[in-house]
Amino acid sequence: MLRKPILLFMLMVSASSAFSQAVSPAQQKKMDAFINNLMSKMTLDEKIGQLNQVSVGFDVTGPIVSKNVNENIEKGNVGAVLNTYTPDAVRKLQQIAVEHTRLKIPLLFGYDVIHGHKTIFPIPLGLASSWDLDMIKQTATIAAQEASADGINWVFSPMVDIARDPRWGRIAEGSGEDTWLGSQIAKAMVQGYQGDTYLNNDKVMACVKHFALYGAVEAGRDYNTVDMSERRMFQDYLPPYKAAVDAGAGSVMSSFNEINGVPASGNKWLMTDLLRKKWGFNGFVVTDYTAINEMIMHGMGETTYDVAKVALDAGIDMDMVGEAFLDNLKQLVKDGKVQPSQIDIACRRVLEAKYKLGLFADPYRYCNDERAQKTIMKPEFLEAATEAAKRSIVLLKNSNNTLPLKTTGSIALIGPLADDHRDMIGPWSGAGDWQKSVSVLEGIKKLAGNQVQINYAKGANITNDDWMIKRLGADQLNNDARPANEMIDEAVNAAKKSDIIVAVVGESYGMSGEAASRSEIGIPSAQEDLLKALKATGKPMVIILMNGRPLTLKWENDNADAMLETWFAGTEAGNAIADVLFGEYNPSAKITATFPQDVGQIPLYYSHKNTGRPYQGDFTDRYKSRYLDISNDPLYPFGFGLSYTTFTYGDVKLSSNTIKPGQLLQISTTVTNTGKYDGTEIVQLYTRQMVGSVTRPVEELKNFKKIFLKAGESQVVNFTISSADLRFYDINMKYTYEPGDFKVFVGTNSRDVKEANFKLTN
Numbered sequence: 001m002l003r004k005p006i007l008l009f010m011l012m013v014s015a016s017s018a019f020s021q022a023v024s025p026a027q028q029k030k031m032d033a034f035i036n037n038l039m040s041k042m043t044l045d046e047k048i049g050q051l052n053q054v055s056v057g058f059d060v061t062g063p064i065v066s067k068n069v070n071e072n073i074e075k076g077n078v079g080a081v082l083n084t085y086t087p088d089a090v091r092k093l094q095q096i097a098v099e100h101t102r103l104k105i106p107l108l109f110g111y112d113v114i115h116g117h118k119t120i121f122p123i124p125l126g127l128a129s130s131w132d133l134d135m136i137k138q139t140a141t142i143a144a145q146e147a148s149a150d151g152i153n154w155v156f157s158p159m160v161d162i163a164r165d166p167r168w169g170r171i172a173e174g175s176g177e178d179t180w181l182g183s184q185i186a187k188a189m190v191q192g193y194q195g196d197t198y199l200n201n202d203k204v205m206a207c208v209k210h211f212a213l214y215g216a217v218e219a220g221r222d223y224n225t226v227d228m229s230e231r232r233m234f235q236d237y238l239p240p241y242k243a244a245v246d247a248g249a250g251s252v253m254s255s256f257n258e259i260n261g262v263p264a265s266g267n268k269w270l271m272t273d274l275l276r277k278k279w280g281f282n283g284f285v286v287t288d289y290t291a292i293n294e295m296i297m298h299g300m301g302e303t304t305y306d307v308a309k310v311a312l313d314a315g316i317d318m319d320m321v322g323e324a325f326l327d328n329l330k331q332l333v334k335d336g337k338v339q340p341s342q343i344d345i346a347c348r349r350v351l352e353a354k355y356k357l358g359l360f361a362d363p364y365r366y367c368n369d370e371r372a373q374k375t376i377m378k379p380e381f382l383e384a385a386t387e388a389a390k391r392s393i394v395l396l397k398n399s400n401n402t403l404p405l406k407t408t409g410s411i412a413l414i415g416p417l418a419d420d421h422r423d424m425i426g427p428w429s430g431a432g433d434w435q436k437s438v439s440v441l442e443g444i445k446k447l448a449g450n451q452v453q454i455n456y457a458k459g460a461n462i463t464n465d466d467w468m469i470k471r472l473g474a475d476q477l478n479n480d481a482r483p484a485n486e487m488i489d490e491a492v493n494a495a496k497k498s499d500i501i502v503a504v505v506g507e508s509y510g511m512s513g514e515a516a517s518r519s520e521i522g523i524p525s526a527q528e529d530l531l532k533a534l535k536a537t538g539k540p541m542v543i544i545l546m547n548g549r550p551l552t553l554k555w556e557n558d559n560a561d562a563m564l565e566t567w568f569a570g571t572e573a574g575n576a577i578a579d580v581l582f583g584e585y586n587p588s589a590k591i592t593a594t595f596p597q598d599v600g601q602i603p604l605y606y607s608h609k610n611t612g613r614p615y616q617g618d619f620t621d622r623y624k625s626r627y628l629d630i631s632n633d634p635l636y637p638f639g640f641g642l643s644y645t646t647f648t649y650g651d652v653k654l655s656s657n658t659i660k661p662g663q664l665l666q667i668s669t670t671v672t673n674t675g676k677y678d679g680t681e682i683v684q685l686y687t688r689q690m691v692g693s694v695t696r697p698v699e700e701l702k703n704f705k706k707i708f709l710k711a712g713e714s715q716v717v718n719f720t721i722s723s724a725d726l727r728f729y730d731i732n733m734k735y736t737y738e739p740g741d742f743k744v745f746v747g748t749n750s751r752d753v754k755e756a757n758f759k760l761t762n
């Protein structure tokens, strides 16, 4: 590609090529000098322009505000772009910025790279189920390689919102309900995207979102209100954001929700006192899409003039799409309502990000067509996607060892998701090319098509519900026009002539993700009717689930012989599912969000409080914390997932019954593979503080080990904990430990554990 030579900042201090993540004092000095020099030449308008992000191109998640984009870039009114990728498209816009603006300041290009860029990995809730931090990091590394080859230098990920309400469609985008695990995953993803250095152009800047507490929106309804005690915030919801910030995330995105009466995008306590002053964050904060403007609807001001001030005062640096900063900051300065120094601070943060990414030295360093062609969807990335998908698939049920299937006889492969491509890559799959995804039918044919007869029938549409069809759009659902009974009859006939049924059912990709809250979270009724008809044939039935949230699956659990939760498994879904179905891979994943029996139990999570009247199984005792019509139990508890083999746990052994602050307690147990298959087990460690200055949860995850055991093999699994692991926010909101009695639990999930006791002394 022939490029015009760019004479950047000819008279300026030269820009370094790019930054390593840990900024040395010398680098800092050089960067400061460069930016000071640049800013000394910038007009107020040009500084305000840096705080404006426009949407150009492919995806929108709200009103389309960005107009006259080229003209605006040329005027220096734009600091960043979202939704543009490919070297060519990026180059065109970058060229305007660096060849036609007065100061030639390059643009940032951000995009929603959530679970892969072109090679799509399982949705984040699926990836989390692998409990495989190295692998999760690797998926982010690959996403960064592809995205950066495709013109992008900034990704709106990781999404680290703790979510305990599966009605909220965006539970799909995060790691589930647990604070500790969510924090580990947040860190792994930031490291994967950013690496140690931007020196090579195969890394991108991460943007941790949605700051903060977005996963706790009331009633699981998107964009809704959050009202939460400070204790719960600090204890349960804030740590993953903090972990991402501590891992060096270069940017943070403000969330749509309000927090205790103040929207995040106008929340000074959140953005300045906590994020900057307490946590020491020194990157830049971008709002979510039009979130400043939305503060008018929240009731924080009457005009964009009002809310632009609220946002800047709070500590927001960049306005995503809303143009409230662009339209109002100059006037606000003229009116003496905001100080020029506030704009300087925000502008400097944005320029620093560009500097660190090496954009001043080479604005086109992420625009190389040849590299894009060589990098995107290369075979080893697809292999990694298959591996990630296999490690994310959860075996929820397997009576009489129905699975793995034999590669003989005949299979009725039924269901609207059985030969589907679009849904495989799930929600928030931005640039993913669904046409390249592998369907279950294709995966099974490839693996066993020569030995097994496959009788395929669609059997049902994902949903026939008129309301849902209108909401999602008929195109997305790709519905069959045949009457439901005709489709079911065809499927039943296929089942009757087969040895076993494999039914692939669940949600369409649009039924989870953003703006996809559901009040009922079961399998849509068109598919339930199909499952019931299939069950009536008396043939053994395996259910393969695809969905972006925990579902209510009581009937399915009672009636299926085996059940696999495959989430939306990504580009290689069909190949990974076939490997698991036929035992080429023994499933090992464990759910990281509780599956309730019924939507009425929500929020349901393992680390709940005990209450003064805990229900402990005495059915006749009415005055307990319980329901009249259902037990408190989940359908599948946090951490649950089966294997084709069985693991037994020995007693929990402790190195001592007491520890002092600073001392290590050794915890060990012997895990034995007592089944016929080699397999991987995720051994989980939980604790409970029995008495505290404030009440403590009945269980808290503290660690886990993922171990591989050959059939018949045993292994001693060791953990250590110390007083530091037992810290929490005490009655004075001090993060500390308290002496007293503790229980420690080790097990295969949060429910099936063995326990021991110890005391933390003074």
Ligand code: NOJ
Residues within 6 Å of the ligand: 061, 082, 112, 156, 209, 288, 289, 514
């Ligand atoms: C809205 C979403 O909430 C956010 O997650 C996303 O990054 C932005 N839109 C940009 O697309």
